[in-house]
Amino acid sequence: MLKLLPNFARWSRAAAALTCMATLTGCDLNFWRMDGHQSTMVVEGPVAQEQLNLFIVTVWVTLVIFIIVGGVFAYATWKFRARTEADEHAEPPPQGHGNPLVELGLIGGSVLALVIIAIPTLKAIWFTYDVPAAEKANAYEITATGYQWWFRFEYLTEQATVDASVKTPLVTSNELVIPVGRPIRINVRTVDVIHSFWVPKLAGKVDMIPNRANFLWLKADKPGYYWGQCAEYCGDSHAVMRFRVVALGPREFNDWLDQQLQTARNVAPRPADANRPRPQFASLRSFRTNETGITERFEVDPLASWQQKQAPEKGEDAELVATGKQLFSTKACISCHTVRGHAGAGVAGPDLTHVGARTTIAAGLLENNHEQLQRWIHNPGAVKPGNKMAKGYVDNKITLTAADEAALVAYLESLK
Amino acid sequence: MDALAKSAFLTKDEHVPTQPKLLTHPTTKGGLMSWLTTVDHKRIGFLYGISGLFFLLVGGFEAMLIRLQLMVPNNDLLTAQQYNTMFTMHGTTMIFLAVMPMSAAFFNFIMPLQIGARDVAFPRLNAFSFWVFLAGAIILNIGWFLPQATHGAPDGGWFGYAPLTSKQFIPKHSIDYWIMGLQLLGVASIAASLNFIVTIINMRAPGLTMMRLPVFVWMTLITSFLLVLSFPFIAIALVEVMMDRQFGTFFFEASGGGMPILWQHLFWVFGHPEVYILILPPMGIVSEILPTFARKPLFGYPIVVFSGACIGFLGFAVWSHHMFTTGLGTIATAAFALMTMTIAVPTGVKIFNWIGTLWNGNLQMRTPMMFALGFVWMFMIGGFSGIMHSAAPADAQQQDSYFVVAHFHYVLIGGSLFGILSGIHYWFPLMFGRKVSEVWGKLSFWVIFIGFNVTFFPMHFLGLNGMPRRTFTYDSNLGWNAANYIATIGALTLGLGIFIYFVVMVYTYFKGERVGRDIWDARTLEWSLPNPPPEYNFRVIPIVHDRDAFWYEKHHVEEIAKEKIELEKVESAHGGIHMPFASIWPFVAGMGLLIGGLAVSALDSNPAPGMHLKLGLSILGGVVMVIGIYFWSIEGNEGYHLHLDADGNPIEDPHAKH
Amino acid sequence: MSSHAASATIDHHHDPSTSTGIPNKKLLLWAFLASDCMFFGALISTHLIYRLHPPAGGLDPKLIFSPELTSFSTFILLMSSLMMALAVTAIQKGNVKSCRWSLLTTIFFGMIFLGCQVYEFSHFVHERHMLINNSLLGSTFYTLTGTHGTHVAIGVLWLSLMYVRSFKPAAGNPWARSWLSHNLLHVVTLLLALLLTLKVVLGLVHALQTEPTAGAALGHFFGTEFIFLAAALVTYGGLIWFARPRGPVAFSEFNAIDVESMGLYWHFVDIVWIVIFTAVYLLEYL
């Protein structure tokens, strides 16, 4: 039996070599690549950068210790192991009990290593906590509120038009648009359970905790489209509670603001044109529960996709949109949603005033296009388990025909 | 004066009246009844061990489902609900029902043997602890077998952050089971730990001073202290959520001014010491195994002991490092970050001393040694990622990401579990008189070792690449596909490894090679016993002359033999070996808690239908428990005396009292 | 061994059968009390945190608490501690009778404390409208003091069992055979007596408070509580009957450790109250 052992070792060595080769020659098993949309290793803002720098310090310190300690450990194991039968039965070695000097030295060394980590840690704690004093004046304040399972963003300093006389702070959801180069101070709040606000490329997370006035700050160094996600377990659909941050240059940001501050857009009625093709919706397709909601086209350049979304859809069908607008009221959508300037003052769901100008819906889960919109309003529960809109469908007994859905989608898409 | 007889233990019921029928002591030595009534610390150890291993499989199965779900993006093997239940139960099961009871198994089985005691200080309390543990385990898991819509297994995460656990957000009873289950597990742990503390402090063999205690015993002691001092906090926290859920109080209810953050503090005041509760016993085990197979004493014994105590103490001052992202403010964050870092020092000391133990040794690479060495490697890596977490700003990116998952599985599996698996291998011959085959043992080690690293190493990268934990699904565009796929393959390998491990153990139990006493040429007292050790453990209580007591005995054979004869004479003059009576009452009391606990958590408090049933059953449970405790207290704690023949077999003498 | 019993003196501070000389039970209790410190630490911190950061519009404890009653019950608890200490000294000297009396007094004081608490709670609920589920103050206050009350109640139960235990007949005593049923009945009678007394006294207090004149109060009291009063008297008779001398008992200075460990628990409950009294009640009046 014992002879099997060396064989086994040889096999496993061979297997290990094979696996390494396979991985290296790229069977796409490149698990060490850390450049995804939510990477904390490729960052775009000073807060995340500070956090990354600190992380790198800890990596180096522990790596050096690991190499030293591990080296000695490996050497000891190798050097003093019993190799032969004779070794096995050798006289026991000297029964030494320890050496206080060695211990003290090692303790001293460990403390030193910790000091190397502690200093940048302390520095970073103060730096990442709040907007640096020098930049305070320039900071832009936003309140982010977590809901099961989506995010609401309130621009405290921007007054949006409701009608000629009434203004309210600007509210959007699930896509947070910020100006590049300005520190953003975000108050994080929640209406229900604990959520967490996390845009890895811009800053580490801060939890949204009931009855607690948390905040964080971040800054985007360059224009971009950043992925974010709720990072505290908050119930059924925690995994799909996502959001986006779009950072724009000052001019673009102001343009965007101007557009947002206006009330919802109305599609100008046009003379009926029998030749113009009406938007076609694929006959209702049943999606798999967790089928991906994002297309590859979108992937290539999300920021460009976002910019495209700002312009009105081509070939809008005013009639259809008008029907949709009607349905939006009659089908009780308004009980939860607000479309500023149109109908509805609901606050249980995301603000939909400019929903057509977003790239994603359902809290970053689905791309905002006809298919996904229709998929969403057809049966939100199938897309996002347990979500509150599905519950609303049950309570309010909302039933939509295919034609209703088409109209609603057209309406939603028109809301730029 | 006759000191033995003076013990309050023996003399109290000096004039035993003829016992009423109800109080006759059970004497069966076999069958179910003997297990329900046993007060023998070794048998109780087995009960803990078997339950722990069983729940390791359960928790492992849950882990496999988790990994299979995450194998590919947008997978729908499990629903969101099922997945959330799965990781909650996986975490809770592994920590409270697998690793802790397996540690308790060693505390029970090994610790009294190592200190030269015949039993623990309070044998019936020990049995009670186990039955309460079992009741807690049953309540925790009962939801699997009940309607999922209204009951279901717990799904609030293993640290059950308020207010998600409130009735408003999870109206199902799943959370009630979680609360009650943990509460009972806490009772069990506190009772058991009090017992161990008294045992270690008071029941040591003569000559066994504290600074001669085997390191495993020291770690048992420190762990027990951590348990009795940390569990109260979670107990109170659980009481508070329970009140919130059942009586509408506002402890964690923001609408009434409550602060849910308080739950996090109360939980982690318990939670952090808890992780040291999970690691210190395996550290003790490894500190036994390394010297044995290096064939030299532990390097720097006093420092290892002291650093263990340090870790335990510091463990109470770092809890907020789990809350770095909750907006503690700069000062608190800095304080907890620095405190957390200091823990690296005593822990490092242990690592250095283990390496020092190997140095100049004569290392015999047997299976337990392989697991122990694996432990040191893996724990070190896990410790390093712990240190990375302690840098609070960096942790803002890592918290609740797979980087944390990687960290704690390195310390929990690579640490705790490896330590326990090595302990099983090490003491198997003592427990069953059979030895695991080296080939199969090493095979299982390598499969587990490789599987483990393949599973969890990539998770570091996943975490840094922004994958949050507790997500039942992920999109394919985030660069997480490869690592998740590999991790799942690794997990299957790991599962295979554990499977082999189990099969080998079962095989060995029935068919393994029989071995004699002390097959490892070990150093501590338990190896001086025949295997399996007799009910009474020690024919004569030994006198301890040195730190590695048995090693000393083996090198001073004649002196010890003479001494033993003397001691035996003295002891038999005092009536021989004193044994505690078996008793059914701890079991009865435990079952009362089970019934009451189930009733309280399973039934609705408001409107009527279930109300009477609930009240009735809760009262029934209470009554059964009180009956158990009442009879337990009046049956008295006297025992009987054993007399041995030359071979160490008890001579039948059923009437021998005292 | 029996020769030993005669050899009289035991050292109550040294048990040679253990490694440290501390009896196992005593050590168990001290370790448990260390753990209990953490229990109450958690409860008290919860209460204090919410007192220091109360919700807007929460209840004001100043308008709710009444220092007179609480001071009284604090005093009572202190006295019960004294009696407990005396009980231990008595049994250590082998003075079973004196120990029994001290135990009974301790139980009695403990019951008064519980009575005060029951009264206080019902007063707060009915008169001051502080419920466990209508305010954060109610939640933390009732949970904290209720947990303490539960500790006292367990203590009373333990004391009662110990008191009854002190009648356990010694071997050879003809009563030994029916001891179990006797014991059970004795316990039940004692507990009944305690509960009935509590009920009656609370009834009396209630009557005195609600009725305008003392006469009316008495009338009301007898009207509603007569049955309970009668039952209570019966149980007292029962207790006296159970306590009649019945030959030698198996309760002596060897049981001192049992009484002493129980005492540790009791005193601890008392000092926890000292802390609660200061932190929860007194500080509110500043």
Place this chain on the structure above:
Amino acid sequence: MSAPTSSVAAHDSHDHDVSKFQIYIQIAMLLAVITGIEIVCVYVPFAKWIIVTTLVVFSVVKFMFVIFYFMHLRWDKPFCTILFFIGLTLACGTVWALLQLFSAEASLPLPT
């Protein structure tokens, strides 16, 4: 049961017994008096911190008297004291830390 470990201790502890009764009564009186003073203290028009400190000192004194005399720590092996004080210190430390944490500005509850 383990075998005897140390020689039988000298029986000198009995010297205390005679006076114990007296001691207990005196302490009980003292405790009652302190409680009385405490209640009066609350209404004295001194600065708040003085009164709070006084009250805390008083309850610590009561606490110590009870554990050292009524609970015999004074006459017992010091180990009991150590054991209990481990729990006591940790509990006090944790309570203190929690109160501090919740008083930090960042942790105050939301204004309503």
